[in-house]
Amino acid sequence: MLAADADGLVRLFRAEVDxxxxxxxxxxxxxxxxxxxxxxxxTEAADRLLKDTQPAQRVLRLPFTxxxxxxSLPAKVLHIxxxxxxxxxxxxxxxxxxxxxxxxxxxxxxxxxxxSAMFEGSGQPSVYVRDYERRAxxxxxxxxxxxxxxxxxxxxxxxxxEKGGDLPTQDAEEQRLLLHYMKWRAYEKQDAETQDMPxxxxxxxxxxxxxxxxxxxxxxxxxxxxxxxxEYP
Numbered sequence: 245m246l247a248a249d250a251d252g253l254v255r256l257f258r259a260e261v262d263x264x265x266x267x268x269x270x271x272x273x274x275x276x277x278x279x280x281x282x283x284x285x286x287t288e289a290a291d292r293l294l295k296d297t298q299p300a301q302r303v304l305r306l307p308f309t310x311x312x313x314x315x316s317l318p319a320k321v322l323h324i325x326x327x328x329x330x331x332x333x334x335x336x337x338x339x340x341x342x343x344x345x346x347x348x349x350x351x352x353x354x355x356x357x358x359x360s361a362m363f364e365g366s367g368q369p370s371v372y373v374r375d376y377e378r379r380a381x382x383x384x385x386x387x388x389x390x391x392x393x394x395x396x397x398x399x400x401x402x403x404x405x406e407k408g409g410d411l412p413t414q415d416a417e418e419q420r421l422l423l424h425y426m427k428w429r430a431y432e433k434q435d436a437e438t439q440d441m442p443x444x445x446x447x448x449x450x451x452x453x454x455x456x457x458x459x460x461x462x463x464x465x466x467x468x469x470x471x472x473x474x475e476y477p
Contacts, residue, residue: 246419250409253419254282257426276438277430279407287405289425290412295322297459298398300412305330306393308369313362313386315393317379320402327372327381330392336369336383341376344384361385417458424451 247253258264263276272278294300308315327336344361362373362384369383372393376382381393401412413419424447431444 245414246416246423247411248414250283250286250405250411251407253286253411253422254279257282257423257430260423261427261430276435277433281430281433282426283404283406283409285426285429286422287401288429289422290401290405292425293418293421293455294398294400294412296455297418297462298323300399301325302397302399304395304397306395308383308387308391308393310387310390311366313383314377315381315383317374317381318399318402319379320399321395321397322400323398324372324374324395325398326396328394329369330394331389332368332391334368334370336372336393339371339373339384341373341382344371344373417454421451421454421458424454 247256258275258277261276265272265275267274304318304321306315306317324338327338328334329336341360341362362376362382365385366388367385368389369385369387371384373382373384374380405411411419411422413422428444428447428451430438431440431447433439
């Protein structure tokens with residue numbers, strides 16, 4: 245790793261762009277970039293890196309209540325890989341809201357209104373819908389009993405990264421990508437002393453290319469190797 249925490253990465257950034265804090269009291273008043281800007285760039289970089297490469301995998305446990313079809317989803321969840329009903333050891337199938345709608349007809353055979361399985365019946369949930377409510381899952385059928393869902397997900401940062409905060413990764417390659425992104429944003433700053441669009445474009449390309457390679461590498465590491473069948477004459 246390049247830095248143990250957010251403060252260390254900000255110090256490394258300042259060293260690499262020749263903007264070290266030299267004030268005896270540690271104030272940033274004479275620097276090109278203020279600390280609050282750099283932590284904002286770091287938060288943005290972390291969010292972008294996690295969305296582009298999805299390196300942060302987490303297992304969450306969320307309770308659900310009998311008679312309530314909705315389960316609140318933390319804002320940091322990006323992608324849901326798997327959902328399991330813990331008590332029944334049963335995987336839930338993902339579906340979109342319109343997948344569960346079916347038409348009803350009037351006495352003349354004309355389509356009159358659409359019903360949805362999301363609002364009918366109760367029992368042991370077998371399906372979850374994410375695109376119906378913001379930051380929530382909808383369980384189908386409506387749970388007849390309370391229980392717990394176990395979710396395997398990829399996540400982004402949940403709160404802004406501030407002084408003394410943790411980094412989203414301890415991997416040196418990913419921390420270098422955070423620095424590339426921070427420099428991209430820093431050199432785009434609308435200021436006569438800091439704006440340097442050629443450097444901004446250079447670090448933008450370095451980030452984009454590096455993130456693409458990292459995502460591919462992580463995908464290959466997570467993928468189960470295929471079976472090689474040998475045939476003999």
